[in-house]
Amino acid sequence: MTFTTDCQFLENELLDVVRLFKSRPEMLAHAFQYKEGVFCNSFSVDGKNFYYEDGGTVRDELEFKRLERRFAKLRLYQILSAEYGEQMPWGALTGIRPTKLAYMEKEQGKDFAELFQKMGVRAENIALVAQILAAQGGIYEKKDGNTDLFVSLPFCPTKCAYCSFITAPIDKTRHFLPAYLDCLDKELQAAGESVGNLRSVYIGGGTPFALDVPELKRVLQAIEPIYVRHGANVEYTVEAGRPDVFTEEKLSLLKDFGVTRICINPQSFSDETLQKIGRKHTEQDVYNAFAMSAKYGFDINVDLIAGLEGETPDVFVRSVQKAVQTGADNITVHCLSLKSGAKLKEETEYLENDFISDMVSASREILGSNGYEPYYMYRQKYQVGNNENVGWTKPNKACVYNIDIMEEIADNLAVGANAVSKRVFTDKGLITRLASQKDLPTYIAHVEETIEKRRKFFL
Numbered sequence: 198m199t200f201t202t203d204c205q206f207l208e209n210e211l212l213d214v215v216r217l218f219k220s221r222p223e224m225l226a227h228a229f230q231y232k233e234g235v236f237c238n239s240f241s242v243d244g245k246n247f248y249y250e251d252g253g254t255v256r257d258e259l260e261f262k263r264l265e266r267r268f269a270k271l272r273l274y275q276i277l278s279a280e281y282g283e284q285m286p287w288g289a290l291t292g293i294r295p296t297k298l299a300y301m302e303k304e305q306g307k308d309f310a311e312l313f314q315k316m317g318v319r320a321e322n323i324a325l326v327a328q329i330l331a332a333q334g335g336i337y338e339k340k341d342g343n344t345d346l347f348v349s350l351p352f353c354p355t356k357c358a359y360c361s362f363i364t365a366p367i368d369k370t371r372h373f374l375p376a377y378l379d380c381l382d383k384e385l386q387a388a389g390e391s392v393g394n395l396r397s398v399y400i401g402g403g404t405p406f407a408l409d410v411p412e413l414k415r416v417l418q419a420i421e422p423i424y425v426r427h428g429a430n431v432e433y434t435v436e437a438g439r440p441d442v443f444t445e446e447k448l449s450l451l452k453d454f455g456v457t458r459i460c461i462n463p464q465s466f467s468d469e470t471l472q473k474i475g476r477k478h479t480e481q482d483v484y485n486a487f488a489m490s491a492k493y494g495f496d497i498n499v500d501l502i503a504g505l506e507g508e509t510p511d512v513f514v515r516s517v518q519k520a521v522q523t524g525a526d527n528i529t530v531h532c533l534s535l536k537s538g539a540k541l542k543e544e545t546e547y548l549e550n551d552f553i554s555d556m557v558s559a560s561r562e563i564l565g566s567n568g569y570e571p572y573y574m575y576r577q578k579y580q581v582g583n584n585e586n587v588g589w590t591k592p593n594k595a596c597v598y599n600i601d602i603m604e605e606i607a608d609n610l611a612v613g614a615n616a617v618s619k620r621v622f623t624d625k626g627l628i629t630r631l632a633s634q635k636d637l638p639t640y641i642a643h644v645e646e647t648i649e650k651r652r653k654f655f656l
């Protein structure tokens with residue numbers, strides 16, 4: 198496709214709108230002008246010309262850019278939607294989390310639903326966002342200094358076909374583990390002074406349970422002083438992960454160290470699918486992991502993915518029903534997305550699934566009617582059907598970490614390889630990020646620098 202715009206900063210955003218559609222123009226040109234309070238967008242799409250004028254109140258430069266972006270994207274979306282006869286579940290919304298946008302509108306005293314309607318968001322999705330905002334009440338808190346601690350363990354039993362993380366099968370990386378754990382020790386010792394008001398601790402991956410008990414114990418011991426000093430009784434989650442690596446010993450260890458929540462991630466309850474996506478565990482492993490965990494009283498998060506290779510709506514619906522039957526406190530329904538670095542991305546260019554919207558609707562119906570409420574959501578690029586990921590919770594069981602991370606309302610002090618620390622300056626509306634090295638040997642070699650950089654970052 199040939200694409201030109203005289204608005205350089207909009208180039209990627211307009212391309213994101215184009216990428217929502219399977220059919221794409223061969224030639225697209227865009228030009229923007231601002232004339233006496235009116236935003237003027239001209240488009241030429243495969244030789245057809247379009248011109249729009251939109252008025253908007255502009256208070257400052259930030260507001261101007263926001264409206265410039267909004268109108269250009271909306272108008273392009275409307276053109277392509279009419280040309281190709283397709284409407285997207287989230288209309289012209291790309292690049293911003295719907296809930297964040299809704300909060301921004303609310304903070305300005307506006308009804309977010311009006312903007313969402315204008316942007317072509319489906320009515321049921323507007324209602325979903327309203328439900329999520331309501332469910333976050335009492336947890337959503339914008340206060341400088343609020344901090345979540347993230348510890349990255351990028352080790353897995355095998356690599357899943359759709360996964361883009363830097364994580365590798367632990368057989369290939371185990372030799373890095375002793376040095377990696379030394380680095381985590383150093384990072385966590387130094388991190389204590391940077392922790393503000395601790396809201397949650399999250400050990401994620403990867404698959405933390407890919408580690409053996411003594412290895413896992415070292416990580417928990419390194420976290421303990423921070424947890425005890427800053428936040429006894431705060432939420433403490435271990436993304437234990439793959440059901441095939443659960444053992445009583447590991448669970449009991451977590452309990453000893455005060456962990457309150459774990460993840461048991463089936464992704465699907467179909468053995469055939471699990472084989473295809475390279476998970477190497479079975480439906481039965483999921484039930485075993487639940488049975489093993491029962492006596493410890495952890496809150497349990499479950500992840501599912503809609504749109505996995507070869508799955509019909511029946512297979513997916515069964516997975517949602519089975520997930521509900523496990524009694525999980527949280528169930529997150531993801532829609533498959535193409536991510537750079539994933540095996541799936543090498544094999545596919547555009548994810549299609551005629552049933553995906555039906556699957557999403559069915560999951561909403563099943564979870565809603567079984568006492569779960571939606572409490573966080575996010576969207577990703579190249580997500581099948583341009584849908585979304587939604588986390589559902591039983592009443593009063595929402596995961597603080599998930600809300601903080603998705604709404605970007607708290608600092609994230611992240612240690613380990615491929616960890617991205619974040620500072621949130623609520624009054625300035627500013628978020629800054631600091632990433633550590635992605636691959637294990639580079640991370641290990643530069644850990645002292647990383648510690649120093651992070652210390653300054655959190656000053």
Ligand SMILES: C[S@@+](CC[C@H](N)C(=O)[O-])C[C@H]1O[C@@H](n2cnc3c(N)ncnc32)[C@H](O)[C@@H]1O
Pocket residue numbers: 359360361402403404436438439462464500501502531532533534535536539
């Ligand atoms: C941070 S990931 C890691 C979870 C954990 N390692 C596991 O797989 O059990 C969290 C969740 O994102 C979802 N996910 C990862 N890659 C995805 C993709 N390409 N498309 C859709 N969902 C994805 C999966 O449901 C996964 O459990």
Ligand code: SF4
Pocket residue numbers: 352353354355356357360361362364402403404438439
């Ligand atoms: S999806 Fe999870 S278990 Fe699979 S490779 Fe990625 S991080 Fe590991």
